Amino acid sequence: MIEISGSAPVRAAHVIVVMGVSSSGKSSIAQALAARFGFHFVEGDDLHPAENVERMSHGLPLSDENRLGWLDTIAGIIADADPCRGLVVTCSALKRSYRERLAAASPRVIFLHLAGSRDLIASRMALREGHFMPLSLLDSQFGDLEPPGPDENAVTLDIAREPGELLEQAGKLLHLTPASTVTA
Numbered sequence: 001m002i003e004i005s006g007s008a009p010v011r012a013a014h015v016i017v018v019m020g021v022s023s024s025g026k027s028s029i030a031q032a033l034a035a036r037f038g039f040h041f042v043e044g045d046d047l048h049p050a051e052n053v054e055r056m057s058h059g060l061p062l063s064d065e066n067r068l069g070w071l072d073t074i075a076g077i078i079a080d081a082d083p084c085r086g087l088v089v090t091c092s093a094l095k096r097s098y099r100e101r102l103a104a105a106s107p108r109v110i111f112l113h114l115a116g117s118r119d120l121i122a123s124r125m126a127l128r129e130g131h132f133m134p135l136s137l138l139d140s141q142f143g144d145l146e147p148p149g150p151d152e153n154a155v156t157l158d159i160a161r162e163p164g165e166l167l168e169q170a171g172k173l174l175h176l177t178p179a180s181t182v183t184a
């Protein structure tokens with residue numbers, strides 16, 4: 001795990017990619033981070049092509065090939081991000097090669113990896129309603145997951161805590177300052 005060093009210019013510098021397996025809490029924490037720190041928010045799951053959603057909803061895991069176009073869409077959004085405003089985007093980004101693709105889009109990219117046990121994540125996934133992702137795909141998600149290495153620009157958060165605590169911790173790990181107290 002690499003802790004981010006330096007502190008400014010905080011809001012302008014960050015493109016935070018919130019990553020992790022399905023139901024690790026990406027959408028929840030990304031939205032909370034965006035609201036607290038005044039970042040623009042993009043839900044990467046909404047950018048999957050229809051075929052990918054169809055595959056997953058039928059219990060079929062995505063292949064590297066299935067994910068390429070989707071990753072390039074997210075990379076495009078990262079490359080075009082407003083340089084004066086932070087961006088937080090969710091993307092499972094399970095493999096190192098996927099993260100390399102995203103990181104190549106901008107030097108502002110930092111990964112926030114949401115890490116937790118399979119049991120904890122399965123219990124949260126089982127409670128989540130109205131989502132296309134079936135519980136049966138969780139093992140393939142863990143199978144594909146390559147946690148960020150020490151040479152990657154990434155911080156890792158243990159998701160066992162409650163949402164408010166996670167937000168506080170993420171803010172500290174990423175050296176963020178609440179939007180209301182930051183001068184752009």
Ligand SMILES: Nc1ncnc2c1ncn2[C@@H]1O[C@H](COP(=O)(O)OP(=O)(O)O)[C@@H](O)[C@H]1O
Nearest residue numbers: 021022023024025026027028124128161162163
């Ligand atoms: N820290 C947490 N504690 C308890 N439940 C959580 C926490 N974070 C997220 N959840 C719940 O877990 C489920 C999956 O979270 P979600 O944000 O949709 O994950 P992802 O975007 O990674 O699939 C949701 O029902 C969400 O409300």
Ligand SMILES: O=C(O)[C@H](O)[C@@H](O)[C@H](O)[C@H](O)COP(=O)(O)O
Nearest residue numbers: 021022023045062067092093133
């Ligand atoms: O790369 C993948 O296999 C997908 O991105 C996957 O990780 C993601 O979980 C689904 O898109 C469902 O979305 P949730 O992450 O919100 O469950």
